[in-house]
Amino acid sequence: MSYLFQLQSDLTEKREQLARLETSTRKLDSIQDEFIHNRHMVDDPELTPSTWHGTLADSFKNNREDMKEAYNDISISQLNSVRSTLEDKITRLRIEIGMVESSISHEKQRLKNEEKERKSVQ
Template sequence: MSYLSYLQSEVAEKRAQLIRLQASLTKLDGLQSEFLQNKQLVDQPELSPATWAGELANSFQNIREDMKMAYQDLSINQLNFALTTIENKADYLRLEIQALELNITQEKHRLEEEARERRNAN
C-alpha cells in the first residue's frame, strides 16, 4: 500500500468516525431533551396531606427529593459532560482530517514532481 493510499484510507476512517460521533451527539441531545421534558413525572402522582400523610408519606417524599436531585445531576451534569466530550472528540477528528488532507495534497505534489523529474531525465 502506498503512502498516498494509506493517507486516503485514514481520511475515510476518520470521516466515518466523525459521522458516527455526530449521529451519537444528535441522538444524545434528543434524549437529553426528552429526559428534561419528563422531569415532572418524578412528582406524579401528586400527594397531598388529604391523600397520604404520616411517616411513610414523609419517607416517600424524601425519596422523591433524592430522585429529583439525581435526575437533575444526570440530566444536566452527566449528559452535558458526555455531550461536551463527544463534541471535543468530533473537533479533534476534524483537525486530524484536515492534517491528513494536507498530507495527501503534499504527497500528490511530491509524486507529480517525481513523475516530472523522471520524464525530464528520459
C-alpha cells in the same frame, strides 16, 4: 503509492469516526431533551395531605426529593459532561482530518513532481 493509499485509508476512517460521533451527539441531544421534557413525571402523582400522609408518605417524599436531585444530575450535569467530551473529540478529529487532507495534497504534489522529473530525464 502505498503511503498515499495509507493516508486515504486514514482519512476515510477518520471521516467515519466523525460521522459516528456527530450521530451520537445528535442522539444524546435528543435523549437530554426527552429527559428535560419528562422531568415533571418525578412529581407524579401529586401527593397532598388529604391523599397520603404519615411516616410512609414522608419517607416517600424524601425518596422522591433524592430522585429529583439524581434526575437533575443525570439530565443536566452528566449529559452535558458527555456532550462536552464528544465535542472535544469531534474538534480533535476535524483537526486530524485537516492534517491528513493536507498530507494527501502534499503527497499527490510530490508524486506529480516525481513523474515530471522522470519524464524530463527520458
